[in-house]
Amino acid sequence: MRRAGGFTLIEMIVVIVLTGIVAGMVAVFLRAPVQAYVDSAARAELSDAADIAVRRIAREVRRALPNSVRVTGGGSTVEFFPTKSGGRYLAEEDDEGAGYLDFTDSTDLTFTVVGQMPSPAIVPGTDSIVVYNLGPGIDRADAYAGDNIALVSSVAGNVVTLASNPFASTGATAAVLSSPARRFQVVTGPVKFVCDLANRQLVRQWNYTPPSTAPATAILASNVTACRFAYDANIANTRSGLLGISLTLARPDMPAESVQLFHQIHVDNPI
Structure with a gap:
């Protein structure tokens, strides 16, 4: 009498164990490239967010009223009249x-x-x-x-x-x-770009004149860990100026993983 085809419980357990061992070995080799891809995608997302923010500021600053760009708050705020x-x-x-x-x-x-x-x-x-x-x-x-x-x-x-x-x-x-x-x-009316590090944000403010008026606010970038504006205080009444922006964004799940972007904007002051 012929035995029915199939496999025993012991054979099935052996196959499962061997498959698990092989899968574990493969996972060891796959983990690094997969993690590298995830990290690369996260850095690219941070870079895009920072780039969009500084380009938005640059687009508005280039339309600034001549000699109206000023940096206040120890470099945390840039203000101008668009x-x-x-x-x-x-x-x-x-x-x-x-x-x-x-x-x-x-x-x-x-x-x-x-x-x-x-x-x-x-x-x-x-x-x-x-x-x-x-x-x-x-x-x-x-x-x-x-x-x-x-x-x-x-x-x-x-x-x-x-x-x-x-x-x-x-x-x-x-x-x-x-x-x-x-x-x-x-x-x-004037507008401000403010580094709100307490809330980890870079925000745009407008409609705040007179000073007692609560400003309208829009978030330009989140997860901001460092931000600074620099503009020559002696630049008044000159034909051109240079505004520097330093912006650092970090991953919320990995604060040590960050992207820093530095951008300079040429400011025309035709009067």
């Missing part, structure tokens, strides 16, 4: 009648834009006009101090009406310096 557009104003020397930007009469609130109107269009009640900004701390030429910035009240054709005229001289203050190129910039 420009929306710009144009040229009619000056008293160019005008045969009314319509020029008046630097002597503070009650004269209208001026004429020479040539094509700025694009995107000026939004009354939101946008402001800045003339000849020379930088923080420069008397009558500092947009942060409100010296040379005026809110737009209305726009009709090429005629812009201001809510007030801070450019003109008064009994207590001198007139704002006229731009040699008769140039003005359109801004909406």
